[in-house]
Amino acid sequence: MRTVDVARRAGYSVQQIRNLERDGVLPPASRTATGHRVYGERHLRSALAYRALAAGAGPVEAKRIVRAFHHSPLSQALALLDAAHTRLDAERALLRQAREAARAISGEPVGDVRPSDAMSVSELAAALGVRPSTLRHWDAEGLVVPDRDAGRGTRRYTPVQVRDARIVHQLRQAGYGVAPLRALMPRLRDAHRLGDVVSALAARDAGIEARSRALLRAAAALDAVLSPDTPAL
Numbered sequence: 180m181r182t183v184d185v186a187r188r189a190g191y192s193v194q195q196i197r198n199l200e201r202d203g204v205l206p207p208a209s210r211t212a213t214g215h216r217v218y219g220e221r222h223l224r225s226a227l228a229y230r231a232l233a234a235g236a237g238p239v240e241a242k243r244i245v246r247a248f249h250h251s252p253l254s255q256a257l258a259l260l261d262a263a264h265t266r267l268d269a270e271r272a273l274l275r276q277a278r279e280a281a282r283a284i285s286g287e288p289v290g291d292v293r294p295s296d297a298m299s300v301s302e303l304a305a306a307l308g309v310r311p312s313t314l315r316h317w318d319a320e321g322l323v324v325p326d327r328d329a330g331r332g333t334r335r336y337t338p339v340q341v342r343d344a345r346i347v348h349q350l351r352q353a354g355y356g357v358a359p360l361r362a363l364m365p366r367l368r369d370a371h372r373l374g375d376v377v378s379a380l381a382a383r384d385a386g387i388e389a390r391s392r393a394l395l396r397a398a399a400a401l402d403a404v405l406s407p408d409t410p411a412l
Contacts, residue, residue, distance in 0.1 A: 235393030
């Protein structure tokens with residue numbers, strides 16, 4: 180096959196195919212007498228495997244895994260693929276914990292606020308198991324905005340703000356980004372709408388499912404790389 184043939188069948192541009200060969204994702208192509216690249220089925224399978232892996236594990240890890248299938252012992256290559264599945268499984272577990280925690284935290288009653296109920300940055304950081312700088316970052320991003328002492332201007336977190344911080348902490352652990360949280364948290368504070376958090380986690384769950392399906396496709400493509408007699412799709 181020509182470079183353009185592999186590019187069309189793999190869904191890439193000609194330059195991207197050349198880049199994948201340069202990066203070791205595709206084996207080196209043979210050359211004609213005039214210097215034109217000639218690719219075979221193994222090159223196409225490798226490109227398809229990389230495409231699926233990039234969607235499931237990210238482009239950096241995808242290159243590492245496909246290169247391992249070309250240059251490393253099979254046991255090492257399979258271990259890298261297993262690790263990608265393990266990381267995704269860990270994300271699923273964190274997402275499940277975040278969903279359960281968000282429901283529990285959102286349903287907790289918050290009574291009359293007294294000055295003694297407020298927590299300092301260091302106290303809340305210790306309770307959550309994060310650094311004080313993390314809470315300051317959340318404040319700067321508008322995720323959890325504490326009150327300030329009138330005299331010294333130090334941060335003080337009311338019980339409602341502590342609850343918000345706990346929800347943000349769970350969502351961040353589940354892999355939810357700062358930018359989406361910036362839009363979500365004001366709605367949650369305004370009406371304490373648990374449905375917004377549940378919807379956000381459902382979107383995250385859909386993303387994980389898509390990546391899991393991509394890893395499934397990648398495994399089939401990598402198996403084809405190892406099976407020279409199996410035609411590529």
